[in-house]
Amino acid sequence: MSFSKNLKNKAKKVWEDGYNHPFVQELGKGTLDKEKFKFYLLQDYVYLLEYSKVFAAAMIKSEDEEMLARLSSILHSTLVDEMQVHRKYMQEFGITKEEVENVKASLFNRAYTANMLAVAQKGDLVETLATVFPCAWTYSNYGKRLKEQYKDILENNFYKSWIDMYSGEAFEQSFEWFFDAVDKLVENKSQEEKEKIEDIFISSVEFEYMFWDMAYKKEMSYNLSK
Numbered sequence: 001m002s003f004s005k006n007l008k009n010k011a012k013k014v015w016e017d018g019y020n021h022p023f024v025q026e027l028g029k030g031t032l033d034k035e036k037f038k039f040y041l042l043q044d045y046v047y048l049l050e051y052s053k054v055f056a057a058a059m060i061k062s063e064d065e066e067m068l069a070r071l072s073s074i075l076h077s078t079l080v081d082e083m084q085v086h087r088k089y090m091q092e093f094g095i096t097k098e099e100v101e102n103v104k105a106s107l108f109n110r111a112y113t114a115n116m117l118a119v120a121q122k123g124d125l126v127e128t129l130a131t132v133f134p135c136a137w138t139y140s141n142y143g144k145r146l147k148e149q150y151k152d153i154l155e156n157n158f159y160k161s162w163i164d165m166y167s168g169e170a171f172e173q174s175f176e177w178f179f180d181a182v183d184k185l186v187e188n189k190s191q192e193e194k195e196k197i198e199d200i201f202i203s204s205v206e207f208e209y210m211f212w213d214m215a216y217k218k219e220m221s222y223n224l225s226k
């Protein structure tokens with residue numbers, strides 16, 4: 001199995017914990033509290049703005065035209081295509097443009113995106129790809145699994161648009177070039193350097209789990225009552 005394909009196995013436990021998180025499962029069943037989803041939606045909108053900047057940072061580290069074009073394309077699809085789902089739900093929730101522009105990132109959201117941007121600032125191209133790889137890959141994997149697992153109730157699921165988006169071919173095609181790109185970029189890396197790339201990837205899968213948890217608890221900061 002290639003280095004890039006094996007990254008999912010390196011993060012197996014937290015990857016599956018993420019799929020089995022109540023937020024993800026209740027989204028698949030259509031039973032997720034809409035206030036939890038609304039909280040997620042607004043935090044995710046802010047997240048995507050920061051996430052897209054990591055691709056810009058990766059472009060600066062790129063040497064060939066094909067990589068530049070692919071990074072430019074996923075940056076564009078993140079801000080335009082992927083955000084269409086967010087805009088559609090915001091309209092349905094009656095969330096105004098002003099409300100969206102005044103959304104504050106939660107403490108955890110800021111920690112997640114700050115980590116990715118720090119990796120992008122300090123790391124090389126493959127480390128930068130490794131920090132955003134799980135964001136796309138987990139969503140595509142979870143979307144496809146939810147679509148299959150809950151196919152009998154998908155039609156009437158309020159969250160159908162979300163599932164359709166992330167289970168779709170277009171979303172998968174937006175990042176599937178990562179596999180070959182990462183495998184090529186690690187060809188001359190030492191075992192120690194490869195383990196660092198694996199750790200960066202695993203950290204983002206862990207951050208993804210925490211994002212579901214933050215949204216499910218609608219946590220803007222640490223829990224004052226603790």
Ligand SMILES: Cc1ncc(CN)c(N)n1
Pocket residue numbers: 044047048082134135136139208211
């Ligand atoms: C938190 C998060 N992670 C990943 C994705 C998929 N780009 C997203 N929309 N939001």
